[in-house]
Amino acid sequence: MQKTLLVVDDDPDLRSLLRDYLTEQGYRVLEAADGEGLWAHLAQTQVDLIILDLMLPGDDGLTLCRNIRARQQTPILMLTARGDEMDRIIGLEMGADDYLPKPFHPRELLARIRSIFRRAEQSGSQPVRHLRFGNWTLDLGAHHLIGADEVVVPLSTGEFRLLKALVEHANTVLSRDQLMDALAGREADPLDRTIDVMISRLRRRLGDDAREPTLIKTIRNEGYILTVGQPR
Numbered sequence: 001m002q003k004t005l006l007v008v009d010d011d012p013d014l015r016s017l018l019r020d021y022l023t024e025q026g027y028r029v030l031e032a033a034d035g036e037g038l039w040a041h042l043a044q045t046q047v048d049l050i051i052l053d054l055m056l057p058g059d060d061g062l063t064l065c066r067n068i069r070a071r072q073q074t075p076i077l078m079l080t081a082r083g084d085e086m087d088r089i090i091g092l093e094m095g096a097d098d099y100l101p102k103p104f105h106p107r108e109l110l111a112r113i114r115s116i117f118r119r120a121e122q123s124g125s126q127p128v129r130h131l132r133f134g135n136w137t138l139d140l141g142a143h144h145l146i147g148a149d150e151v152v153v154p155l156s157t158g159e160f161r162l163l164k165a166l167v168e169h170a171n172t173v174l175s176r177d178q179l180m181d182a183l184a185g186r187e188a189d190p191l192d193r194t195i196d197v198m199i200s201r202l203r204r205r206l207g208d209d210a211r212e213p214t215l216i217k218t219i220r221n222e223g224y225i226l227t228v229g230q231p232r
Helices: 012-024 035-044 061-071 085-093 106-124 157-168 176-184 194-206
Strands: 004-008 028-032 049-053 076-081 098-102 130-133 136-139 144-146 152-154 216-219 223-226
Touching (some): 004 012, 004 035, 012 028, 012 106, 028 035, 035 061, 049 106, 061 076, 076 106, 085 098, 098 106, 136 157, 176 223
Parallel strands (some): 004 028, 049 076, 076 098
Antiparallel strands (some): 136 144
C-alpha cells in the first residue's frame, strides 16, 4: 500500500524538491507551510509520516511535535539546523522518531524514512509486556516506569527507547552507536552528545547518583551498561 508523507516546511523550494523526489520513490506527498496547514491535512487524511521543520512561522516544530503526540502516534522526522543539539534532544524527548540536520541530501532523508517505517513495523509485531529490573518495571505498552512503591514515572519517547535497549541487554556494554541505533535507527555522530545527555536524564528518573551510578554505568571509551539481574 502506498504510504502518505506530509512535508511541513515554510521553504517552498525545499517542499517542491522533496515532493518530486519522494513521489519518484513511490510515496504520496502532501505539503504544508505551517502548523495551520499541518492540522488541516491531518483532519482530512491518514498520514503515515510527518517530516516537520523545526523553524516555522507561528507554532514552531517543537510545539507542533508535542501537540501531535498528545493526539496521535504518527511517526515524526524532525528537520533541524546543523549544530542545534539541544533542539534535537528536546525534539526526541517530545516524541520525534528521528531528526535530520539541514542541509541534507534527499537520499539521506529517504534512508531515515525507510528506517522509521522498519522500526514501526517491528514494534507493531511485538506483544505488549513488562520488563522488570531491580526495583523497577518498564511498561512496554504504556511507555512508563513503575517503581517498587507503584509510583508511575513518565518517560519521554527517547528515554523509553534508550532504557528499553539497556534493559533488554542488561549487564552488557552498549556503545553510543548501538544506543543511537535504538534511539533513531542509525549510528551516532562523533560530536553528537545526545546519548550522553539523555543517559543523564534517565539516571535522574531512576534516582541513580550521577557521580557514582549503580544502575547505568559509564564504561570509558566503550559506552554504557545497565548493571542488574537479568530482566524478567
